[in-house]
Amino acid sequence: MSFSEDHKFSGESIAHFARIIDSIHLGIWEYNTDTRQVKWSSGFYTALGYAPGEIECSYNYFFEHLLYYHDKPAFLKATYHPRHGGSPVAHIRLLTKQHGYQWFESTTQKHDTNDGPVIYGVLANINTLKINEIKAAENEFRCAEIGRIAKIGSWEIETATMKLVLTQEVYDIFELSSQVKMTIEEAISFFEPQFRPVMTNAIEQAVKFCKPYELEVLFRTARNNVIWVRAKGVPVLDSYGRCTTIRGVFQDIDSIKKKGITLQSSINLLDDQNKRLQNFAYIVSHNLRSHAGNLKFMVNLFEESNLDGDRTEVFSHIKTISESLSSTVGHLDEIVKIQSEISNERKVVSFDTIFNNVASALRTNIVSTGAKIHTDFSACPQIDYIPAYMESIFQNLLTNSLKYKHPDREPVINCSTQKAGNEVYLLFEDNGVGIDMPRYGDQLFGMYKTFHRNSDSKGIGLFITRNQVEALGGSIQVDSTVNVGTKFTVRLV
Incomplete structure (x- = not known):
């Protein structure tokens, strides 16, 4: 009988197929649901590691002694499946003779016979x-958990189609559903504007020249949260050295980055405070020692002098030294006061109000010099600051501009504010005599440093201004040209 003649096999053929099935360790079983009679093939015994007849061939034995209790519901569901849509399959654990419980795949079919179903x-x-x-599932779960904890995911770009594929962890960083499919351009649009060209160029360089990249950039999520992220890409090459794929990682490093920025800011602040402390120590040790030495010398001279005229002259010197010593102590007190006032509560101060108060106090100087003063605080009308510091900054800068006016022209002073992101800048510009920056630039904010021949120059105003600005986390920069003028750029916050 050929296969083309009929679709039924002879008994001899079926027996032959059964021997083949047994030899490849496939087990066949039969169960009559009416009579509860069970039959197992030789391969069934072999698959479990037993010889035929070594264990009881019964429904009860199979169900109670071989089948793992936890898998009973799955086996019953597959066995008594209504038979719609193919053969039911169940993955179950059976107790083998030598290796304990092992996994088996059970496929069932139902057939009605003369003896019953x-x-x-x-x-x-x-x-x-x-x-x-x-x-594999455990490893995948572990990797997913690591990615979730470390806030890191992976991505891939197929260069032939420029199709972008993101893992769930990357979507979590984007704060988007994984159902949203994005192009490369759409993904790049999530980066802050200043970093978009950087990301575009990095990907182009990776595709064209197989250059890997690793960047730390600012990123705006779908929920409008701005965070720092690390974007790393590595080209995958074919046998000809061409980039076929770019694979990379994407990580939320916002907390780490901000801690690093805060730490660096603290280090910079400590460095600045250390420099100020060294300067302060130098002033105390040098200036006070100098005053004390001079005073002691004059006192000795006074005691040794017998003539009234000489003693009167020496006493006048003692008085001058005493006044100078008092002035120095006063300056040192102002410096110490800067640090102690940092803890004072900041208040909302109006630039216009503070400046007008200072200008009113200096009205006589302004009128006598014929100074023209222009102000524009519209970009940032007010700020959270220590009022006394703001008043001191305005007073020192305005006094400086009036004091060092150019002899051949009337002073013109421009004062304004600017805002860049969260940073507020105070700009103060004049057309005075200017400062020789290459020569004196590094000494400009030193205590008792003067660069002009004005008799009333003390060299303390700018020193105090810089200390006040930096004490609140700001900075001050100077641009100046001799006989042209000076511009102070003060970053307040």
Whole structure:
């Protein structure tokens, strides 16, 4: 009988197929649901590691002694499946003779016979496959957990189509649903404007010249949260050295980055405070020692002098030294006061109000010099600041501009504010005599440093101004040209 003549096999053919199935360790079982009679093939015993007849061939033995209790519902569901849409499959654990419980795949079919409904099943050992599958799932879960904890995900770009594929962790950083599919351009649009060209160029360089990249950039999520992220890409090359794929990682490093920025800011602040402390120590040790030495010398001279005229002259010198010493102590007190006032509560201060108060106090100087003063605080009318500091900054800068006016022209002073992001700048510009920056630039903010021949120059105003600005986390920069003028750029916050 050929296969073309009929679709039924002879008994001899079926027996032959059964021997083949047994030899490849596939187990066949049969269960009559009416009579509860069970039949197992030789391969069934072999798959479990037993010889035929070594264990009881019964429904009860299989269900109570071989089948793992946790898998009973799955096996029953597959066995008594209504049979719509193919053969039901269940993955179950059976107790083998030598290796304990192992995974098997059970496929069942139902057939009606003269003796009643019969369920046929095939058992295949899938233990190795199942264990590998479980391990793979565990590894995938572990990697996903690591990615979730570390806030890191992976992505891939296929250069032929420039298709972008993101993992769930990357979508989490984007604060988007994984159902949203994005192009490269759409993904780049999430970066802050100043970093978009950087990201575009990095990807182009990776595609064209196989250059890897690693960038730390600002990123705005779908929920409008601005965070720092690390974007890293590595080209994958074909045999000809051409980039076929770019694979990379994307990580939320916002907390780490901000801690680093804060730490660096603290280091810079400590460095500045250390320099100020060294300067302060130098002033105390040098200036006070000088005053004390001079005073002691004059006192000795006074005691040794017998003539009234000489003693009167020496006493006048003692008085001058005493006044100078008092002035120095006063300046040192102002410096110490800067640090102690940092803890004072900041208040909302109006630039216009503070400046007008200072200008009113200096009205006589302004009128006598014929100074023209222009102010524009519209970019940032007010700020949270220590009022006394703001008044001191305005007073020192305005006094400086009036004091060092150019002899051949009337002073013109421009004062304004600017805002860049969260930073507020105070700009103060004049057309005075200017400062020789290459010569004196590094000494400009030193205590008792003067660069002009004015008799009333003390060299203390700018020193105090810089200390006040930096004490509140700001900075001050000077641009000046001799006989042209000076511009102070003060970053207040």
